[in-house]
Amino acid sequence: MLYEKLLIEANNEKINVYERDIGKLKGLYVDGNIALNLSIETYSEKACVLAEELGHYHTTVGDILDLSKAENRKQERRARGWAYEKLVSLTSLIEASKQGIRNRYELAEYLGVSEKFIEDAIKYYKDKHGLYYELGKYIIYFEPLGVLEKL
Amino acid sequence: MLGDNIRIVRTARKMSINKLSKLTGISLGYLSDLENNKAKNPTMDKINKIAEILCVPVGLLLGNESVIDDIANEYGKRLEAYDKPTLQNGKVRYVHREMTDIERKELAKEFLNENPDLFFDLPENTRNRILERERNAIKKPTTIAAHIPDGVELTEEDMKQINDFIQFIISKKQK
Numbered sequence: 001m002l003y004e005k006l007l008i009e010a011n012n013e014k015i016n017v018y019e020r021d022i023g024k025l026k027g028l029y030v031d032g033n034i035a036l037n038l039s040i041e042t043y044s045e046k047a048c049v050l051a052e053e054l055g056h057y058h059t060t061v062g063d064i065l066d067l068s069k070a071e072n073r074k075q076e077r078r079a080r081g082w083a084y085e086k087l088v089s090l091t092s093l094i095e096a097s098k099q100g101i102r103n104r105y106e107l108a109e110y111l112g113v114s115e116k117f118i119e120d121a122i123k124y125y126k127d128k129h130g131l132y133y134e135l136g137k138y139i140i141y142f143e144p145l146g147v148l149e150k151l
Numbered sequence: 152m153l154g155d156n157i158r159i160v161r162t163a164r165k166m167s168i169n170k171l172s173k174l175t176g177i178s179l180g181y182l183s184d185l186e187n188n189k190a191k192n193p194t195m196d197k198i199n200k201i202a203e204i205l206c207v208p209v210g211l212l213l214g215n216e217s218v219i220d221d222i223a224n225e226y227g228k229r230l231e232a233y234d235k236p237t238l239q240n241g242k243v244r245y246v247h248r249e250m251t252d253i254e255r256k257e258l259a260k261e262f263l264n265e266n267p268d269l270f271f272d273l274p275e276n277t278r279n280r281i282l283e284r285e286r287n288a289i290k291k292p293t294t295i296a297a298h299i300p301d302g303v304e305l306t307e308e309d310m311k312q313i314n315d316f317i318q319f320i321i322s323k324k325q326k
Contacts, residue, residue, distance in 0.1 A: 016320075016323075018316075018319075020316070020319075021312075022312045022313075022315075022316060023308050023309060023311075023312040024299075024306075024308065024309065025297055025298060025299060025309055025312055025313070026298040026299070027297070027298035028295075028296075028297050028298065028312075028313060028316050029294070029295065029296045029297075030292045030294070030295045030313075030316060030317055030320055031292045031293060031294050031295070031320070033316075033320045035316050049298055052298055053296075053298065056294070056296040060294055060296050061293075061294055062293065062294060063292070063293075063294070063295045064295070064296050065295060065296070065297055065305060065313070067299075067304070068304075075296075076296065079296065
């Protein structure tokens, strides 16, 4: 399972992950320690939140709680980007297409993440690459989502 | 420079380099290199140990801005007035005058950068307060991020949860 895979990865990086009551917050990252909200029900959503917090471990420096600062928002976006590229990688989109997956629901199921996360990831790729991205002999369209193989 | 600071503070404490070596467990040769600015990359462990034995904030030895600021604040309070050199009719005259708080602090900072041993001029309880503040500052987490839904700002309740978690981690570390 994706969530467990990420937990093992966190463990290898010596990051402590705690599932605990943190009110309305979904996740927290503090100096190599991650708190995930106990009340998150599905494993797919847990995986998504955990991936973002791992993204903070890999990309964030400093206290970025105050998101009204542009610099902090930038770091937040970078951490999320790390999570998107980790869980919804471009190669996994190609792979999914080869498996005959055609809609967002099936894709979420296939990758083990929430549909909202897929939506955000696609939006992130669109902001980053534009409407499509060429990868080897494939072209990935982000809107509508689809993969074409070049002849 | 770090080496000069260590030497100045050590001499002010009337401690021989031999004794410092014994108390810290750092070899005499290395300490000597450190004081002569020949050893460029000492580990934080070593610096912490030296600061601990000499009873000074680590930041004072390292020239850490926020720590120097803190000490200058306290030290500045002790600078009442000074003789400011001013040019009058082409001659330098010293004019006795009061200083503003900012001037006091700036002057204290200047003094401290050259003479870290001025730290010992402060009363003992003030020194302990400064040491305590430095310890707490080190405890404060450096990297921290929260996962909140887009566009929603952190509430007081969220901040409480965050602080709870930080306390939880600190208590784990101490065990």
